[in-house]
Amino acid sequence: MRIGAIAGITFKEAKRDRVLYLLFFFAALGILASRVLAILTVGDRLKIIKDVGLASIAVFGVLMAILIGTGLVYKEIDKKTIFTLLAKPIRRAEFILGKFLGLVLTLFVMTAAMTAIFLAIVFAHTLEVEGALLVAVAYIFLELVLVTAVAVLFSSFSTPILSSLFALAFYLIGHLSWGLKLILAKMAPGPGRALVRALYTVLPDLENFNFKTEVVHGLPIPPGIYLPSLLYGLCYTAFILGLAILIFRRRDFI
Amino acid sequence: MPPPGGQSPSAVNPAMRIRAREITFAVDFGPAFLKIEAMADAIRIRDLRKDFRLGFVPRTHKILKGITFSVREGEIFGYLGPNGAGKTTTIKCLLDLIRPDAGTIEIFGLSHFAPRSREPLGFLPENPYFYDYLTAREFLAFTADLFGLGRTERDGRIARLLALVGLERAADLPLRKYSRGMLQRAGLAQSLVNDPKLVILDEPLGGLDPLGRKEIRDIIVRFKEEGRTVFFTSHILQDIEMICDRVAIIVGGRIVKEGALRDLVSERVLFTEAVVAGLPPEAFAGIGESVSAQGDRVLIRILDEAKVDEALDLVLRRRGRLLSLSPRTETLEDIFVETVTRT
Numbered sequence: 001m002r003i004g005a006i007a008g009i010t011f012k013e014a015k016r017d018r019v020l021y022l023l024f025f026f027a028a029l030g031i032l033a034s035r036v037l038a039i040l041t042v043g044d045r046l047k048i049i050k051d052v053g054l055a056s057i058a059v060f061g062v063l064m065a066i067l068i069g070t071g072l073v074y075k076e077i078d079k080k081t082i083f084t085l086l087a088k089p090i091r092r093a094e095f096i097l098g099k100f101l102g103l104v105l106t107l108f109v110m111t112a113a114m115t116a117i118f119l120a121i122v123f124a125h126t127l128e129v130e131g132a133l134l135v136a137v138a139y140i141f142l143e144l145v146l147v148t149a150v151a152v153l154f155s156s157f158s159t160p161i162l163s164s165l166f167a168l169a170f171y172l173i174g175h176l177s178w179g180l181k182l183i184l185a186k187m188a189p190g191p192g193r194a195l196v197r198a199l200y201t202v203l204p205d206l207e208n209f210n211f212k213t214e215v216v217h218g219l220p221i222p223p224g225i226y227l228p229s230l231l232y233g234l235c236y237t238a239f240i241l242g243l244a245i246l247i248f249r250r251r252d253f254i
Numbered sequence: 255m256p257p258p259g260g261q262s263p264s265a266v267n268p269a270m271r272i273r274a275r276e277i278t279f280a281v282d283f284g285p286a287f288l289k290i291e292a293m294a295d296a297i298r299i300r301d302l303r304k305d306f307r308l309g310f311v312p313r314t315h316k317i318l319k320g321i322t323f324s325v326r327e328g329e330i331f332g333y334l335g336p337n338g339a340g341k342t343t344t345i346k347c348l349l350d351l352i353r354p355d356a357g358t359i360e361i362f363g364l365s366h367f368a369p370r371s372r373e374p375l376g377f378l379p380e381n382p383y384f385y386d387y388l389t390a391r392e393f394l395a396f397t398a399d400l401f402g403l404g405r406t407e408r409d410g411r412i413a414r415l416l417a418l419v420g421l422e423r424a425a426d427l428p429l430r431k432y433s434r435g436m437l438q439r440a441g442l443a444q445s446l447v448n449d450p451k452l453v454i455l456d457e458p459l460g461g462l463d464p465l466g467r468k469e470i471r472d473i474i475v476r477f478k479e480e481g482r483t484v485f486f487t488s489h490i491l492q493d494i495e496m497i498c499d500r501v502a503i504i505v506g507g508r509i510v511k512e513g514a515l516r517d518l519v520s521e522r523v524l525f526t527e528a529v530v531a532g533l534p535p536e537a538f539a540g541i542g543e544s545v546s547a548q549g550d551r552v553l554i555r556i557l558d559e560a561k562v563d564e565a566l567d568l569v570l571r572r573r574g575r576l577l578s579l580s581p582r583t584e585t586l587e588d589i590f591v592e593t594v595t596r597t
Binding site: 001002004005006008009012013016079080081082083084085086087088089090091250252253254 | 306346349350351352353369370371372373375377379381383384385387388396397399400401402441444454
């Protein structure tokens with residue numbers, strides 16, 4: 001109930017953020033532009049539409065999560081609205097979870113809106129709805145949920161600018177860390193390999209949520225990959241939120 | 255264990271009640287059993303300490319150096335102190351916004367760390383910090399949701415609170431369009447959403463005009479009449495003097511004076527002021543000192559009470575006119591200034 005109330009107010013606040021609409025505008029523009037790009041391209045036009053469309057949803061969704069998420073907790077502290085809020089019988093964990101869920105709800109609405117435009121463009125081209133596209137979007141959304149948790153984590157102890165940089169770094173590392181997996185395969189056993197393995201375990205691997213290539217090119221996706229990816233996303237999000245709560249619980253609000 | 259006959263402890267009409275400082279023993283001789291009912295203070299703070307490490311090269315600043323005091327149920331308690339004395343830090347510790355380094359805080363017998371301890375509590379911060387894009391009605395609804403009030407109860411209570419603080423007509427305006435006084439009232443309304451037994455107000459009279467101050471003062475007095483406990487800080491000592499039952503003065507992170515106002519402020523006359531017309535100031539040499547003279551009026555301050563009659567005789571003898579004569583007793587401000595200066 002209390003988490004719901006905080007999530008509701010966070011959704012209301014995020015909804016008022018102009019950055020959200022600006023990013024949505026560019027995302028919609030990107031998706032619409034995919035049709036123009038397709039016309040200018042030699043080859044499979046549909047692939048271009050799908051590729052650019054999914055990439056737009058992913059990139060602008062992440063920007064929304066980072067730019068709004070990193071200010072969420074910080075603004076409450078900076079504007080001192082947190083004094084009135086935490087003076088009520090709520091736990092600090094409830095505050096963090098409420099903020100997180102409020103932004104997740106905002107991102108859900110935005111992703112749904114971007115997806116609707118994207119599916120309409122694809123439908124205009126193929127005159128059919130492809131379920132596989134929704135799978136790709138669902139895992140993009142799962143990635144957004146994780147990035148939101150990261151943004152809330154940094155927001156609980158840092159300024160929005162630094163938090164944005166940290167969260168962006170997390171996102172980039174997350175999409176490059178699969179390289180470590182390749183290195184691991186070629187390394188001989190020893191301390192160096194153990195170190196790289198430890199690094200790969202700790203660093204996020206956001207490629208677990210990337211089904212864009214398979215969906216765009218119509219490649220088969222092994223059914224056994226869905227559940228581990230989902231669990232990986234949920235566990236990593238829970239871990240990051242736990243960390244955020246731990247840090248936030250120790251904070252003094254001077 | 256319920257008493258024989260199924261009566262609840264609160265329904266028992268005690269034949270004898272012995273009130274100690276913090277514990278009430280209710281002894282019922284009727285059904286021949288003895289009951290001990292614990293009655294906690296509204297707030298009990300013991301040896302509260304807090305240091306902050308501030309600056310680029312962090313240095314330790316001792317803000318609270320062992321604060322101990324209690325606020326009894328049903329009283330209006332004033333917490334005074336100069337700027338930086340530690341008043342707001344104490345309140346923030348009380349609300350668990352700041353974690354103390356040492357000491358204990360209990361709210362109605364519960365540790366302040368338990369979120370449940372904040373259920374019977376309403377808080378108005380020093381400056382009204384609210385979500386400025388919400389209307390007062392929306393903000394109160396949000397606050398009510400945090401306490402889990404049902405929709406019908408919530409709407410009824412919001413309407414009553416808006417009427418109490420006089421914001422019915424502005425209820426659907428965003429808070430960013432409110433004046434400071436209106437925000438203060440909206441803040442007061444949100445602090446009452448849960449019908450609290452204890453209201454904590456941090457500088458509720460600051461920045462208000464005399465009319466606004468009177469309104470808030472009246473509301474605080476009404477809280478007491480309704481049986482609520484009020485704990486508040488203020489710089490405006492006259493207001494505190496008017497409405498408080500007990501006060502504590504904090505200076506440099508320590509409580510230097512605490513007690514009932516009537517015990518702290520003595521009835522002793524500090525000096526008597528007389529306004530006399532038709533006589534020169536020099537005429538009062540040896541009786542009192544002339545503070546000011548305007549036209550043929552002279553303000554004389556007589557420090558020795560025995561010399562007041564002498565001054566009156568002089569005025570009669572030399573056919574002057576006595577315009578006013580007012581003995582000045584000790585005020586809270588005198589005590590505050592003396593205490594802070596001495597400390």
